[in-house]
Amino acid sequence: MNRPHAQLRALALAALAFGTAAHADIKVGIDLSTTGPAATIGITSKNAMLMWPKTIAGQNAQYLILDDGSDPGAAVRNIRKFVSEDKVDVIVGPNVTPAALAALDPVSEYQTPMITLIGSASAVEPQEGKRVWAFKMAQTDSAMADVMTRYMANHNVKTVGFIGFADSYGDSWLNEFSKFAELRHIKIVATERFNRTDTSVTGQALKLMAAKPDAILVAGAGTPAVLPQRTLVERGFKGPIYQTHGIATPEFIKLGGKDVEGTLFPTQPVVVARTLPADHPAKKAALAFVNAYEAKYGPGTVTQFAGDAAGVYPRLQDAVARALKTAQPGTPAFRIALRDELEHAHELVVPNGVVNSSAKDHVGLDQRASVMGVIKNGTFVYLSQ
Numbered sequence: 001m002n003r004p005h006a007q008l009r010a011l012a013l014a015a016l017a018f019g020t021a022a023h024a025d026i027k028v029g030i031d032l033s034t035t036g037p038a039a040t041i042g043i044t045s046k047n048a049m050l051m052w053p054k055t056i057a058g059q060n061a062q063y064l065i066l067d068d069g070s071d072p073g074a075a076v077r078n079i080r081k082f083v084s085e086d087k088v089d090v091i092v093g094p095n096v097t098p099a100a101l102a103a104l105d106p107v108s109e110y111q112t113p114m115i116t117l118i119g120s121a122s123a124v125e126p127q128e129g130k131r132v133w134a135f136k137m138a139q140t141d142s143a144m145a146d147v148m149t150r151y152m153a154n155h156n157v158k159t160v161g162f163i164g165f166a167d168s169y170g171d172s173w174l175n176e177f178s179k180f181a182e183l184r185h186i187k188i189v190a191t192e193r194f195n196r197t198d199t200s201v202t203g204q205a206l207k208l209m210a211a212k213p214d215a216i217l218v219a220g221a222g223t224p225a226v227l228p229q230r231t232l233v234e235r236g237f238k239g240p241i242y243q244t245h246g247i248a249t250p251e252f253i254k255l256g257g258k259d260v261e262g263t264l265f266p267t268q269p270v271v272v273a274r275t276l277p278a279d280h281p282a283k284k285a286a287l288a289f290v291n292a293y294e295a296k297y298g299p300g301t302v303t304q305f306a307g308d309a310a311g312v313y314p315r316l317q318d319a320v321a322r323a324l325k326t327a328q329p330g331t332p333a334f335r336i337a338l339r340d341e342l343e344h345a346h347e348l349v350v351p352n353g354v355v356n357s358s359a360k361d362h363v364g365l366d367q368r369a370s371v372m373g374v375i376k377n378g379t380f381v382y383l384s385q
């Protein structure tokens with residue numbers, strides 16, 4: 001074959017290859033805890049993802065979903081399968097912090113971006129090394145502690161008793177709350193801890209009450225956070241009780257009943273969508289998602305975690321549209337381009353806030369993603385910005 005014909009053939013093959021790649025599916029590997037201790041989070045996240053459109057930025061999308069059983073080891077095995085065998089373009093999940101931290105090894109090794117659904121910022125901060133491949137949807141504990149202590153200071157809370165999980169969740173909250181409490185001249189007068197599986201916290205409750213705090217903060221998540229509050233109420237504590245954003249599930253209200261009425265807590269827009277002020281920038285997106293989710297899964301079923309999962313799709317839609325200008329799905333170049341473009345979300349409205357990401361900020365949420373709520377008449381209600 002002479003050189004001109006060879007060149008033409010090469011060009012034709014290249015054009016055919018590009019045309020085929022242009023129609024390649026975008027593969028999304030999703031690792032969630034839909035069984036085990038974190039199942040409440042994982043199931044609602046999965047429910048939201050099952051509502052995602054079948055295309056992303058005009059490309060067909062394949063969503064590959066695996067359960068890790070709330071086990072970090074299983075999460076890593078799932079993610080290694082996604083990146084090595086399935087050659088996915090992006091990982092979504094995990095939704096528990098230990099699993100997300102363990103996943104940093106395979107996603108960085110295979111240079112595949114990962115969008116986690118955890119609350120802790122430990123998987124994305126500091127933005128260096130393996131963490132450059134990790135992004136996060138949920139607001140940070142730091143931002144939640146900020147809005148909470150601001151509300152406390154505005155309502156004359158000068159002293160606080162703290163009781164938190166005896167694990168990394170409680171550690172993170174004690175650390176972040178302490179920083180903002182000091183900033184706002186709020187004194188922590190007693191500190192107690194409890195385990196997620198405890199059946200009694202009477203001793204801790206009595207010690208907290210003996211310190212005579214203006215308010216008490218329970219740093220727990222899900223239904224185990226009911227126990228300290230119920231004990232305090234039964235023992236006659238009359239001050240305000242604050243909880244963290246980890247309580248915002250229907251199960252917490254169902255189990256807590258009258259004992260959790262009046263609970264004050266920081267949260268994200270989806271949880272209180274129907275009572276958000278009309279001018280809140282995320283209200284339209286939050287309300288649209290809540291209405292769609294509850295139409296599918298039933299009234300009162302939406303959670304903050306479902307809202308975080310719903311927000312992954314617009315983040316992908318936004319970044320993929322730009323990454324496609326550089327490379328095509330299924331290639332290393334596309335994965336790198338997608339990672340780079342996930343850093344460039346600008347005023348992107350998602351159900352739980354507004355995202356402005358950068359090379360230094362792989363969360364991108366500001367205080368528009370943090371609000372105060374209250375449990376009123378058995379529902380989560382907006383209280384203040």
